[in-house]
Amino acid sequence: MKNRTLAIALCLLVSTAATAQGLVYVKAGHMVDVVDGKMRADQTIVIRGDRIERVASTSSIDIPAGARVIDLGNATVLPGLIDMHVHLTGDPDAQGYANLAASVPRNALYGAANGRRTMNAGFTTVRNVGAGGYADVALRDAINNGDVVGPRMRVAAHSLGITGGHCDNNFLPAEYAVSSGGVADGPWEIRKKVRENVKYGADLTKFCATGGVLSKGTTVGAQQYTLEEMIAIVSESHQRDRKVAAHAHGTEGIIAAIRAGVDSVEHASLIDDEGIRLAKANGTFLVMDVYVDTYILEMGEAAGFLPESLEKERQVGQAQRNNFRKAHAAGVRMAFGTDAGVYPHGNNGKQFAYMVQYGMTPMEAIQAATVNAAELLGWPGDVGAIESGSYADLIAVRGNPLEDIRELEDVRFVMKGGEVFKQW
Numbered sequence: 001m002k003n004r005t006l007a008i009a010l011c012l013l014v015s016t017a018a019t020a021q022g023l024v025y026v027k028a029g030h031m032v033d034v035v036d037g038k039m040r041a042d043q044t045i046v047i048r049g050d051r052i053e054r055v056a057s058t059s060s061i062d063i064p065a066g067a068r069v070i071d072l073g074n075a076t077v078l079p080g081l082i083d084m085h086v087h088l089t090g091d092p093d094a095q096g097y098a099n100l101a102a103s104v105p106r107n108a109l110y111g112a113a114n115g116r117r118t119m120n121a122g123f124t125t126v127r128n129v130g131a132g133g134y135a136d137v138a139l140r141d142a143i144n145n146g147d148v149v150g151p152r153m154r155v156a157a158h159s160l161g162i163t164g165g166h167c168d169n170n171f172l173p174a175e176y177a178v179s180s181g182g183v184a185d186g187p188w189e190i191r192k193k194v195r196e197n198v199k200y201g202a203d204l205t206k207f208c209a210t211g212g213v214l215s216k217g218t219t220v221g222a223q224q225y226t227l228e229e230m231i232a233i234v235s236e237s238h239q240r241d242r243k244v245a246a247h248a249h250g251t252e253g254i255i256a257a258i259r260a261g262v263d264s265v266e267h268a269s270l271i272d273d274e275g276i277r278l279a280k281a282n283g284t285f286l287v288m289d290v291y292v293d294t295y296i297l298e299m300g301e302a303a304g305f306l307p308e309s310l311e312k313e314r315q316v317g318q319a320q321r322n323n324f325r326k327a328h329a330a331g332v333r334m335a336f337g338t339d340a341g342v343y344p345h346g347n348n349g350k351q352f353a354y355m356v357q358y359g360m361t362p363m364e365a366i367q368a369a370t371v372n373a374a375e376l377l378g379w380p381g382d383v384g385a386i387e388s389g390s391y392a393d394l395i396a397v398r399g400n401p402l403e404d405i406r407e408l409e410d411v412r413f414v415m416k417g418g419e420v421f422k423q424w
Helices: 001-024 096-101 105-121 132-144 187-199 226-237 253-261 273-282 292-303 306-331 348-358 362-368 371-377 407-409
Strands: 023-033 039-049 051-058 066-081 081-086 123-129 152-157 205-208 243-248 266-267 285-287 394-397 413-416 417-423
Touching: 001 205, 001 348, 039 066, 051 187, 066 285, 066 413, 081 348, 081 371, 096 187, 105 413, 123 132, 123 371, 132 152, 152 394, 187 226, 205 226, 253 273, 273 306, 273 394, 285 371, 292 306, 292 413, 348 362, 362 371, 362 407
Parallel strands: 023 066, 081 123, 123 152, 205 243, 243 266, 266 285
Antiparallel strands: 023 039, 039 051, 066 394, 394 413, 413 417
């Protein structure tokens, strides 16, 4: 009998040790609950593998002996942040004509470096909205395979655009006969291009509804694709379970894109009251990059931006920030996106202060980069919140970002999928 009792005790001891080894306990002095919009004190996050198993007050959780404990008792813990508009394969120091020098393999290697910078800044998930030669597909797959360090990625591959439009390459003369990989004109050519992107690994579709700031020879506010063409893009993409993001600065292009059924409008610089009304009525997300104007106007000339690009930025930068305030006040759904790649990667967190300056509370700005972004991404329940079943994607900052949103510019701890990539 004694031997049997001893055997049972030993089994229980081994079982407890095995359980302890399989779990990680993260103690958070403060934790931002983005679902309920509250700051919670003294929480413990229980992680099994790459997922969160339980979140509760520290006093209610019995941590077994031998368990791995990460003590962030003096920090504020948040979900890993999400940036919905990045170009990881872009070199921000090679703008304008200098951008022509980079090959597709070189851009993919930029992506590997920029993915690590982005992770270190606390952004554990991104949506990459356009890259040449499927470099973003290769980067996503390399990250998923563990070959390089980087955030979770949803990728658009080639951005769709009209001949000579914002998503085309207009830097070379006619004798070179150069067009970007996503150029397609007319509904059936567009449908074929969407299918081609999906064939080679795109998770979503991004198209250019209007001209842009950084392209040569386009009017920033002018509509490019017709409504008929936009409807073809959205229909073909949604039929294949791909969401659609529309680059659109100009008023008419924004309205047409929303009427076509896009899931998000990027930039939305010159959105008017009708566009705001339609976005709210249709549940369309706006992804407005309200930080990058500061970088372009302060550093753009040195980075090689064309003079016409700097002038176009002067036309739309402040207007976009004013319209951000209006759209937010009207209750339009908004997700965090920065256009990283236009400015140096790793500075994504600088946008939070501008979102607060132009109308959001700190909690709303954080929710734009977590639960709202997760919904737009199509990954609710997986990313963007600290809750049971979600990926164990956590970050920590020293102070309270609800009191000073700039705390998110200095992320001290990063965990992705239960693995620590940046140690406190």
